[in-house]
Structures are given as C-alpha cells and as structure tokens.
Amino acid sequence: MQRFIAKRLLSGRNSNSLPSPACCFSQLAQKEDNDVLIPKMPPFDYSPPPYTGPSANEIMAKRKEFLSPSLFHFYKNPVVFFTNSGTEANELAMMIARLYTGSNDIISLRNAYHGNAAGTMGATAQSIWKFNVIQSGVHHALNPDPYRGVFGSDGEKYAKDVQDIIDFGTTGHVAGFISEAIQGVGGIVELAPGYLPAAYTSIKKAGGLCIADEVQAGFARTGSHFWGFEAQGVVPDIVTMAKGIGNGIPLGAVVTTPEIAEILTRRSYFNTFGGNPVCTAAGLAVLNDEKENLQENAHWDVRGRGLMLGVELVTDREQKTPAKAETLHVMEQRKAALVTLGESCGCRFPCGCHGLHNVKDVKPQISLLSSVVHKSIKIKSVSFHVYYE
Numbered sequence: 001m002q003r004f005i006a007k008r009l010l011s012g013r014n015s016n017s018l019p020s021p022a023c024c025f026s027q028l029a030q031k032e033d034n035d036v037l038i039p040k041m042p043p044f045d046y047s048p049p050p051y052t053g054p055s056a057n058e059i060m061a062k063r064k065e066f067l068s069p070s071l072f073h074f075y076k077n078p079v080v081f082f083t084n085s086g087t088e089a090n091e092l093a094m095m096i097a098r099l100y101t102g103s104n105d106i107i108s109l110r111n112a113y114h115g116n117a118a119g120t121m122g123a124t125a126q127s128i129w130k131f132n133v134i135q136s137g138v139h140h141a142l143n144p145d146p147y148r149g150v151f152g153s154d155g156e157k158y159a160k161d162v163q164d165i166i167d168f169g170t171t172g173h174v175a176g177f178i179s180e181a182i183q184g185v186g187g188i189v190e191l192a193p194g195y196l197p198a199a200y201t202s203i204k205k206a207g208g209l210c211i212a213d214e215v216q217a218g219f220a221r222t223g224s225h226f227w228g229f230e231a232q233g234v235v236p237d238i239v240t241m242a243k244g245i246g247n248g249i250p251l252g253a254v255v256t257t258p259e260i261a262e263i264l265t266r267r268s269y270f271n272t273f274g275g276n277p278v279c280t281a282a283g284l285a286v287l288n289d290e291k292e293n294l295q296e297n298a299h300w301d302v303r304g305r306g307l308m309l310g311v312e313l314v315t316d317r318e319q320k321t322p323a324k325a326e327t328l329h330v331m332e333q334r335k336a337a338l339v340t341l342g343e344s345c346g347c348r349f350p351c352g353c354h355g356l357h358n359v360k361d362v363k364p365q366i367s368l369l370s371s372v373v374h375k376s377i378k379i380k381s382v383s384f385h386v387y388y389e
C-alpha cells in the first residue's frame with residue numbers, strides 16, 4: 001500500500017510538492033540521481049504459502065451444481081460477492097441495481113423484511129422493524145398474500161400494482177424490484193401464483209433489475225426447490241443469500257451476472273470479513289452436507305413450503321382478527337413440553353407475523369431429523385387441541 005501511495009505521489013508530482021519523507025513514509029528514503037526521494041522497503045523475507053484451495057474449475061463446478069440450471073444458463077459465469085449477513089447482501093444488491101440502471105427507485109413488497117441498515121430498512125415494510133430514520137427511494141407494492149390480500153390467489157392482479165407504481169410514482173424507470181418468494185419474517189406468506197413473472201415483466205420494461213432475496217427460502221428450505229423463486233418459474237438478475245448458506249456461521253452472498261457485477265469496478269469495493277476462510281469453509285461444509293439429500297427432510301406442507309411453515313391463528317375467521325394472546329399461549333405450551341425447535345429462521349424472535357404476532361412459524365435447520373419434526377408437530381397439535389377444546 002505504501003508503495004502504491006509513493007508511486008502515486010511520484011507520478012503526479014513536481015518535486016516541490018513531495019511531502020517530507022519523515023511525515024509520510026515509515027521506510028527510509030534515499031536520494032536518486034535526479035534528486036527524487038524514493039522510499040525503500042526494509043529487508044523482508046516472507047513469501048506466502050502456495051494456494052491449496054479449490055481450483056477455478058472446481059469452484060465453477062460447485063456453482064453449476066447448486067445455482068439452479070436456469071441461473072447457470074443465463075448467468076454463464078456467475079459472480080459471487082461474499083458478505084457477513086443478509087442485510088449486507090441486500091444492501092449490496094440494491095446498490096448494484098441502482099448503479100447498473102442509473103435509476104434510484106426500488107419497489108419492494110408490503111410485509112417484506114430485507115434487513116436493518118439504511119437501504120434495507122427502507123425496503124422492509126413492517127412497522128415493527130422500522131425505526132424513524134430517513135429511508136428513501138423505495139415504494140411498497142400491494143402484497144400478493146393469498147390469505148389476506150384483496151385479490152386472493154390471483155398473482156397477476158397484484159402485479160398490476162407494480163406497474164401502477166412505475167407509471168404513477170416514478171419517472172417510468174426504476175432501479176429494481178426486491179422480494180422474497182415466501183415472506184419469512186412476515187409470517188410465511190407464499191406469494192400468490194403467477195405474481196413474480198408478471199411483476200418481473202413490468203420491472204424489466206422499466207429498465208430495472210429483479211432481486212430475489214433468498215435469505216430465508218434459499219438452500220432447499222422449501223423442500224420442493226433449492227431456491228424459492230424457482231417455484232414461480234422466474235430467473236432473477238441478482239440473488240441474495242445468508243442464514244442457511246452458513247448454517248449459523250455469519251456468511252452471506254450476492255450472486256449475479258458478470259455484466260452486472262462489472263459495475264462495481266467503477267470504484268473500489270471491499271468487505272473486510274466477507275469471504276473469510278473460516279466462514280466460507282462453513283459454507284462449503286453446508287454444500288457438502290446437501291449432497292446427503294437433506295432437501296428430502298423439508299417435504300412438508302401446511303402453509304408455505306417444506307420446512308418453512310406458518311399457521312396463522314385468528315379469533316374470527318370472517319374478520320381474520322389476529323389471535324395474539326392465543327398464539328402466546330400455544331408458544332408457552334410448547335415451552336412447557338421442553339421442545340425448542342428453530343422457531344424463526346435462527347433469529348431470536350418468536351413470531352413472523354406482519355406485526356400482528358399471531359403466526360406460528362416453523363423454520364428449523366435443513367439438517368433437522370424428520371423424527372424431530374414429527375415430535376414437534378405432534379406437540380404443536382396437542383397445544384392447539386388443548387387450547388381450543
């Protein structure tokens with residue numbers, strides 16, 4: 001680095017503008033023939049050990065195996081940026097979309113959760129997770145929630161709201177669209193069928209990029225697919241991931257095409273711990289574990305998919321009045337039975353619930369043995385039963 005600074009100083013210099021070596025360089029400086037002070041490194045005999053990690057071809061083969069055939073087909077050589085969390089991954093994805101398109105507006109969904117930093121808190125749309133700080137540049141579209149939403153399971157009707165936002169709330173150009181395929185923190189809400197293809201079409205027409213937040217649904221958690229978006233048959237421009245990727249270790253990633261990734265070369269981008277050897281070793285171990293067909297463990301269905309399940313409790317089926325107290329009671333019953341199942345995606349909060357606190361969700365690790373699932377579901381049904389008798 002010091003050599004870089006010295007070179008820069010020298011190349012842009014006239015000799016009068018050179019700062020005193022004593023104040024800028026820790027190394028000794030010596031005079032050369034032309035009177036220029038050249039800093040000199042002290043003796044140094046360290047040479048780094050040879051690289052013994054996976055080869056470029058092995059890494060590419062891994063990506064081919066896990067990134068879904070559609071992504072691999074369209075991305076050709078997918079580029080991966082590692083981060084330390086889902087928030088960081090989404091922040092980076094949103095910034096890339098803004099830089100790549102030259103637009104600022106991003107559309108996300110009501111009831112979404114995407115993180116807790118400046119940009120991602122803006123994209124998040126549940127008041128319980130939003131603090132009163134400036135969050136600009138995000139519009140929240142109607143949530144295609146088949147249970148509570150105004151259009152039931154008609155995904156295309158909800159997607160019309162994305163087009164309306166573009167037409168009436170922006171310049172007609174947008175940076176992108178970000179959504180989960182199944183809203184996790186929002187209470188395991190699977191987007192109405194047909195929603196993403198229609199929404200993606202509107203976004204692409206407006207010049208935007210489509211970002212799939214797979215922080216919760218990714219890594220086979222839905223059982224039927226390795227990635228949540230696959231169930232809607234779309235190919236996002238950027239995919240973000242975390243949580244399951246490291247199975248408890250702080251690791252996240254942003255995957256995109258080389259063409260889109262190239263936008264970051266306009267400036268220097270780095271992340272000190274993103275992609276560090278310890279966390280990426282955990283990521284590799286997760287991929288190796290997936291080979292044992294763990295995805296099979298996630299084949300269940302209540303509401304949501306696979307091991308990403310939610311049961312929404314209401315006191316009045318017509319009004320859909322959230323049963324907050326009753327939900328707490330069921331949770332207490334489970335605690336009394338000494339079963340603690342990964343309750344909410346590895347986060348410590350007990351409910352995913354669009355702020356209503358009435359959704360019981362189940363999002364255990366993919367490595368969970370099916371016998372444990374059976375036991376927990378049995379205890380859950382007992383607690384429901386006891387309560388409603």
Ligand SMILES: Cc1ncc(COP(=O)(O)O)c(C=O)c1O
Nearest residue numbers: 085086087113114115184215216
């Ligand atoms: C869908 C989704 N995206 C992003 C995040 C943020 O991830 P992290 O808590 O690792 O920053 C979460 C966290 O719960 C999430 O559920």
